[in-house]
Amino acid sequence: MHTQEAKNTSAWRSRVGASALAAAVLVAGGLSAVALASPSANAHDRSASEASRSLAAKVQRLEDIEDIHQLKARYFRFVDEKKHDELAALFTPHAKLVTDGIKWKSPQDFAYTIRDLTGEAPSAHSGMMPEITITGPNKASGIWSMQDVLTFPAGKDAPEGHHGYGQYRETYRKVDGKWLIDSVLLTRFRMDPIPNWNPPKAATPETAPSHAAPAK
Structure with a gap:
């Protein structure tokens, strides 16, 4: 057992x-x-993470370039709309500005001289074919082809009007998440004189043509 x-x-x-x-x-x-x-899993995760960061960086670059396009568009619009305080606010406080060989003390000096020189004279500015390069964290540079038309009300001592062609070379800096112009070098390649003119006055209720139907 x-x-x-x-x-x-x-x-x-x-x-x-x-x-x-x-x-x-x-x-x-x-x-x-x-x-x-x-x-292998870790390598896949690293690859996916790197691809995600690369895509995010590309999207950020495109967003920055578009913001700079909008910044320059406002620059031209504020000049033509005579919004000189808004124009000065598009620059960093110590931005360097040189236009046609003239060096300006500050963005305010630049904007207010335009105000005092042109007054209500009509103007039309445009920028084309921008080449924007992101040069570092919160920094960029740009080259713009430009044209401007400026005339003064016709009169005995009126300055001569012109149609100008040239180029902007600029740098930009992002401050507190907002792109600003940090330097400007404007060079005109050609200036064609154009006659001055007196823009038509805006219609008022007294001068506007009547569209009322004739009495029968």
């Missing part, structure tokens, strides 16, 4: 030992598989 029990106990221990060994092999194999798979 004791002999049979010993045999059964020995067989049971053998089965348990075999099961434990098999489990150990499976666990070890699983760990090895995880170890082998981890570098």
Whole structure:
């Protein structure tokens, strides 16, 4: 009896030992598989993360370039709309400005001289074919082809009007998340004189033509 029990106990221990060994092999194999798979998974994650950062950087670059386009568009519009305070606010406080060889002390000096020189004289400014380059964190440069038309009310001592052609070379800086003009170099390649004129007066209720139907 004791002999049979010993045999059964020995067989049971053998089965348990075999099961434990098999489990150990499976666990070890699983760990090895995880170890082998981890570098590939990590590499994939790194690649996806780098691609995401690259895409975000490209989108940011395009947004910055568009913001600079809008900045320059406001520059031209404020000059023509005679919004000189708004014009001065488009620059960094210590921006360097040189136009046609004239060096200006400050953006305010530049804007207010335009105000005093041109007064209400009509003008039309435009910029074309911009080449904008992001040169560093919060920094950029640009080259613009330009044209401007400026005339003064016709009179005895009126300054001569012109149609000018030239180029802006500028730098920009982002301050508190907003792009501003940091330097300007304006060079005109050609200036064609044009006659001055007196723009028509805006219609008033007294001078506007009547469109009322004739009385029958």
